[in-house]
Amino acid sequence: MSTVATGRAGKVGLTAVLAAVLVGLSLLALTLGPYPMSAGDTVGVLWRRLTGAGAGDSVPEMVLFSIRLPRVVAALLVGAALGAAGACYQTLFRNPLVSPDILGVSAGAGLGAVLGIFLGLSVAGIQLAAFAGGLAAVTLVGFVAAAVRGRDTVLVLVLAGVVVGALAGAATSLLKVLADPYDQLPAITFWLLGSLSGVQTEDAASTLPVVLVGLVPLVLLRWRINVLSLGDEEAKSLGIEVGRLRLLVIGCATLITAAVVAIAGVVGWVGLVMPHIARMLVGPGFGVLLPASALLGAGYLLLVDTLARTIAAAEVPLGILTAVVGAPFFLWLLARGRRGWT
Amino acid sequence: MLKKLVWLVIAGVMGCAAGTVHARTLVDSAGRSVEVPEKVERVFAAGPPASILVYALKPEALLGWPRALRPAERPYIAKDYRDLPETGRLTGRGGDASLERVLELRPDLIIDFGSVRDTYISLADRVQAQTGIPYLLIDGRFEATPAALRLAGEAMGVPGQGERLARYTEETFRQLDAIIARVPEEQRPRVYLARGPDGLETGLRGSINTEIIERAGGRNVAYTEDGRRGLVRASMEQVIVANPDTIITWDPAFYENVWGNPYWSGIEAVKQGRVFLSPTGPFGWIDRPPSVNRLMGLRWLGGLFYPERWPTALDQDIREFYRLFYHVDVEGEDLERLLKWSRGEVPW
Numbered sequence: 174m175s176t177v178a179t180g181r182a183g184k185v186g187l188t189a190v191l192a193a194v195l196v197g198l199s200l201l202a203l204t205l206g207p208y209p210m211s212a213g214d215t216v217g218v219l220w221r222r223l224t225g226a227g228a229g230d231s232v233p234e235m236v237l238f239s240i241r242l243p244r245v246v247a248a249l250l251v252g253a254a255l256g257a258a259g260a261c262y263q264t265l266f267r268n269p270l271v272s273p274d275i276l277g278v279s280a281g282a283g284l285g286a287v288l289g290i291f292l293g294l295s296v297a298g299i300q301l302a303a304f305a306g307g308l309a310a311v312t313l314v315g316f317v318a319a320a321v322r323g324r325d326t327v328l329v330l331v332l333a334g335v336v337v338g339a340l341a342g343a344a345t346s347l348l349k350v351l352a353d354p355y356d357q358l359p360a361i362t363f364w365l366l367g368s369l370s371g372v373q374t375e376d377a378a379s380t381l382p383v384v385l386v387g388l389v390p391l392v393l394l395r396w397r398i399n400v401l402s403l404g405d406e407e408a409k410s411l412g413i414e415v416g417r418l419r420l421l422v423i424g425c426a427t428l429i430t431a432a433v434v435a436i437a438g439v440v441g442w443v444g445l446v447m448p449h450i451a452r453m454l455v456g457p458g459f460g461v462l463l464p465a466s467a468l469l470g471a472g473y474l475l476l477v478d479t480l481a482r483t484i485a486a487a488e489v490p491l492g493i494l495t496a497v498v499g500a501p502f503f504l505w506l507l508a509r510g511r512r513g514w515t
Numbered sequence: 516m517l518k519k520l521v522w523l524v525i526a527g528v529m530g531c532a533a534g535t536v537h538a539r540t541l542v543d544s545a546g547r548s549v550e551v552p553e554k555v556e557r558v559f560a561a562g563p564p565a566s567i568l569v570y571a572l573k574p575e576a577l578l579g580w581p582r583a584l585r586p587a588e589r590p591y592i593a594k595d596y597r598d599l600p601e602t603g604r605l606t607g608r609g610g611d612a613s614l615e616r617v618l619e620l621r622p623d624l625i626i627d628f629g630s631v632r633d634t635y636i637s638l639a640d641r642v643q644a645q646t647g648i649p650y651l652l653i654d655g656r657f658e659a660t661p662a663a664l665r666l667a668g669e670a671m672g673v674p675g676q677g678e679r680l681a682r683y684t685e686e687t688f689r690q691l692d693a694i695i696a697r698v699p700e701e702q703r704p705r706v707y708l709a710r711g712p713d714g715l716e717t718g719l720r721g722s723i724n725t726e727i728i729e730r731a732g733g734r735n736v737a738y739t740e741d742g743r744r745g746l747v748r749a750s751m752e753q754v755i756v757a758n759p760d761t762i763i764t765w766d767p768a769f770y771e772n773v774w775g776n777p778y779w780s781g782i783e784a785v786k787q788g789r790v791f792l793s794p795t796g797p798f799g800w801i802d803r804p805p806s807v808n809r810l811m812g813l814r815w816l817g818g819l820f821y822p823e824r825w826p827t828a829l830d831q832d833i834r835e836f837y838r839l840f841y842h843v844d845v846e847g848e849d850l851e852r853l854l855k856w857s858r859g860e861v862p863w
Binding site (some may be wrong): 206207208209232235236239240241244290293294295296299355356359360363368370371373482485486487488490 | 712753755799
């Protein structure tokens with residue numbers, strides 16, 4: 174395929190280009206928003222902060238450093254995490270239709286957050302509940318899969334994920350019925366649609382290390398994970414402990430997904446579509462697929478979130494925009510009939 | 516179960532037929548002609564807004580609360596009605612009252628108070644056809660409150676109380692209009708309604724959740740050029756750009772948090788100490804639910820927006836409103852608790 178960069182140098186070069194585009198996009202996103210600030214103002218404020226001169230808490234400073242910067246960072250983080258997790262899951266399950274939600278992490282996180290809203294917890298409490306809910310759902314799936322031995326592990330995992338996800342969805346619906354329709358129901362609805370509108374510096378700062386903890390092992394083990402995509406038997410014959418490696422990959426991917434869903438709410442499509450585009454660009458090798466998916470996810474979510482906060486007077490929920498932008502693209506991909514995902 | 520329902524329906528239809536001898540025909544806010552029995556002793560409120568309307572006009576007819584009262588709300592409801600059963604809601608999102616249960620309560624009349632859009636009209640027609648119980652749909656827009664009080668009072672056989680409360684409402688509207696007429700648009704407070712745990716949910720101008728702001732002579736800072744309504748999420752940056760000089764909320768968690776929060780500290784309203792917490796006992800003052808309870812909030816906001824021009828003191832407004840609408844004399848500790856609540860000291 175002509176679109177696939179050939180050779181290792183080409184792939185690395187492409188990744189570098191993606192990273193450069195991302196930096197440019199981020200700078201652009203920083204200058205956009207309802208608070209009127211020209212590019213010149215932005216540069217001026219940045220310069221003053223960098224040189225340590227000038228007023229420390231003017232409104233433009235706060236808008237730039239406390240509102241837009243955390244939001245841009247969060248968008249990059251959430252997008253990168255979802256893209257990377259999507260690449261992991263798709264490689265692990267050897268299936269292009271898999272997204273990070275396959276093992277119920279989003280459904281679990283959604284249930285956790287809805288429970289938090291229902292109980293009237295603080296924003297931090299709701300985030301923590303969402304994070305815990307996401308991890309708990311996947312842990313449950315893991316236990317179910319471990320209990321059912323002697324079958325196709327991947328199949329059991331997926332089925333257990335579907336069941337646990339459906340259960341969590343049912344519990345979420347029950348809480349929606351019980352919730353106060355004036356207060357809690359709108360909050361629940363907005364949360365389940367995903368948004369970065371309330372993201373603050375602390376949210377981005379507390380999520381970053383968790384995402385790194387999940388991402389670093391994935392990067393270090395990228396070649397072994399690549400072997401997993403060949404199939405269990407082949408991987409075993411190459412001396413890889415399939416069970417443990419799979420557990421580790423699921424654990425890491427779940428950790429980063431749960432961490433970002435906790436601050437952004439349920440954001441679909443990124444983890445499903447971005448790995449596809451990455452595969453088109455750099456091919457299926459996990460070593461380059463992982464960074465490419467993460468970079469593409471980061472760029473895509475930054476783009477979508479910038480749209481979300483600028484195209485209308487009110488915020489547009491992320492879950493709506495990612496689908497509106499992502500669905501036609503996905504259909505186009507399908508229509509092109511590219512078979513070679515491996 | 517089904518058999519029981521059939522019998523109940525038959526009984527309902529027969530009851531209705533027997534009652535037609537003394538029935539009157541009323542035209543509700545949706546233009547539906549409804550046969551209402553001469554004597555209405557038992558009324559089922561279809562949702563929270565209707566329950567407050569019924570309670571204010573004829574508490575002894577109210578069959579139950581859509582949800583049980585919470586401890587902080589109980590002192591502000593007359594003793595006899597604090598422990599009415601929980602009946603659930605018949606309309607809107609999360610309708611959970613079963614028709615069978617409604618029939619079991621043998622209401623003479625069902626009242627729904629709120630939107631009169633086609634969805635609710637068809638729901639009213641269906642329930643009325645299924646149960647044979649007359650179903651009145653009353654327009655819940657704030658501006659239509661006097662007419663709603665008169666219509667519901669008429670329907671329940673308490674036209675005097677309906678007229679008294681309608682007059683009170685018109686007087687409050689008139690007092691506000693007199694003030695608003697003398698204050699040019701650009702001098703009216705610029706108000707943001709903060710909802711949700713982080714305060715970033717709000718209602719756009721013209722929504723049922725925020726119409727009290729305009730009615731009290733404020734300007735809602737949340738609006739779109741295309742005239743959209745309803746609840747939306749805002750971003751912190753939008754709040755900073757709007758820079759409201761007054762913030763109202765009923766969320767104690769947000770109220771506590773807003774003062775020390777660096778994101779909010781630059782907002783004019785926070786700098787001036789003009790963030791106000793609405794009490795929610797027994798019902799919210801500014802919304803929650805959108806019913807006649809908002810008249811209390813209207814008088815409260817009148818005093819907050821135009822302190823020099825507002826004629827009455829808050830404790831006086833509270834005593835009068837609670838006596839008229841909630842049938843309780845709020846004195847001593849109970850009054851003090853409400854006043855403190857409106858100054859940000861939550862009673863729990």
